[in-house]
Every structure is written in C-alpha cells, then in structure tokens.
Amino acid sequence: AQLAEHASAWxxxxxxxxAAIHACTRCALDRCxxxxxxxxxxxxxRLMIVGEQPGDMEDLQGRPFVGPAGQVFDRVAEExxxxxxxxxxxxxxxxxxxxxxxxxxxxxRPNMSEVRHCKWWLDAERRLIxxxxxxxxGATAALALTGTGGDMLSRRGRLECTPDGMPVxxxxxxSYLLRVxxxxxxxxxxAHFRADLAQARDLVR
Ligand code: URA
Numbered sequence: 793a794q795l796a797e798h799a800s801a802w803x804x805x806x807x808x809x810x811a812a813i814h815a816c817t818r819c820a821l822d823r824c825x826x827x828x829x830x831x832x833x834x835x836x837x838r839l840m841i842v843g844e845q846p847g848d849m850e851d852l853q854g855r856p857f858v859g860p861a862g863q864v865f866d867r868v869a870e871e872x873x874x875x876x877x878x879x880x881x882x883x884x885x886x887x888x889x890x891x892x893x894x895x896x897x898x899x900x901r902p903n904m905s906e907v908r909h910c911k912w913w914l915d916a917e918r919r920l921i922x923x924x925x926x927x928x929x930g931a932t933a934a935l936a937l938t939g940t941g942g943d944m945l946s947r948r949g950r951l952e953c954t955p956d957g958m959p960v961x962x963x964x965x966x967s968y969l970l971r972v973x974x975x976x977x978x979x980x981x982x983a984h985f986r987a988d989l990a991q992a993r994d995l996v997r
Contacts, residue, residue: 831882
C-alpha cells in the first residue's frame with residue numbers, strides 16, 4: 793500500500809521524478825527539511841554516486857553535494873579525472889534531518905525506517921539511470937543499496953551488489969574525511985577515498 797501511494801504521485805517518467813520526490817510525505821522528514829533534494833545528473837550516466845542525505849546547504853539550495861562534503865568530493869573527483877557533469881549524484885535519503893542547536897542545524901543520521909521508506913526513490917532512480925556502477929559513499933548508502941550498513945573502514949574499496957545485481961563499490965563518506973581528528977589517519981583516509989574514486993573511474997570506462 794505504501795508503494796502504491798508513492799506510485800500514484802509519479803507516472804514513472806524521468807521528467808516527473810523530481811516533482812514526485814518533492815511531494816513525498818511518506819516519512820516525517822519532509823516536516824523537518826526545507827525541501828527534498830532529488831538526484832541530479834545525466835540520465836545516461838555510467839556512474840551513479842549515492843551519499844547519505846542532504847546537509848544544511850543542500851537543504852537550502854535543493855541540490856545534492858554542494859556543501860563542504862561536496863567540495864571534498866568535487867576536488868578528489870577532479871584529481872582522479874572523474875567529471876561530475878557525467879555522474880548522476882544522489883542520496884539514500886532525500887530530506888535533511890537535523891536538530892536545532894541555537895542557530896545551527898546539526899545533522900542527524902537517518903534511522904532504518906527513514907532509509908527504508910526513501911529506498912523506494914533510490915530504487916526508482918537506479919532503474920531509470922541503469923548505471924554501470926554505483927559508488928556508495930558511507931554506511932547509510934551502503935545500507936540502502938546492499939542491505940548491510942556499517943564497517944565501512946574494512947569494506948571500502950570492495951565491490952558488492954544490490955539484491956537485484958547492480959555492482960556497488962563502497963567507499964568512505966567525504967564528511968567523515970573532514971571529521972577524522974588525527975592528521976595521519978586523515979591523510980590515510982583521504983588516500984583510500986582517492987583510490988576508490990580512481991577505481992570507480994576505471995570500472996566505468
Ligand atoms: N552529505 C551527503 O551525504 N549528501 C549530500 O548531498 C551532502 C552531504
């Protein structure tokens with residue numbers, strides 16, 4: 793019944809997908825966020841990148857990965873020769889979840905139920921784009937795509953699969969790279985992230 797409600801808001805056409813995502817009220821996060829942030833990029837993209845959920849700036853601008861994590865991603869992607877305009881970029885959850893602390897809006901990780909409700913849209917995006925490879929950045933994306941979250945430090949760099957057989961390369965989330973307190977670990981994590989993006993580049997060639 794839940795899926796039917798989603799489906800009734802969307803004809804299945806690519807051009808109606810952003811509006812359908814904007815209208816989604818299946819979980820409570822639409823009441824928290826300013827707006828939904830649908831994926832963006834070419835419909836014939838060979839590579840699809842999935843993050844966790846929009847952050848503060850994405851929520852305000854309505855576009856994925858335009859804040860600090862997006863800047864890390866853009867910089868490393870450019871270093872390895874991946875062009876963002878060729879990539880379909882989206883998130884496991886389409887609404888920003890936060891708690892207000894004074895004027896600041898502190899990111900809160902989406903829970904299992906929110907990830908499950910929003911997976912309907914992620915699956916719809918996957919079916920429309922049919923990418924050659926999906927790069928899952930962070931544990932929430934890994935959970936939504938493979939059914940298993942967590943343990944990203946040991947799973948990163950590995951190829952796994954969606955239940956319907958699409959290849960998923962796992963990597964760390966770029967905002968994790970911004971939070972690693974210790975400089976040596978941060979450098980190592982950044983090198984892993986760069987190696988994973990280079991592997992994604994090679995796999996979609
Ligand atoms: N973090 C994400 O996971 N996605 C965004 O779009 C921005 C930050």
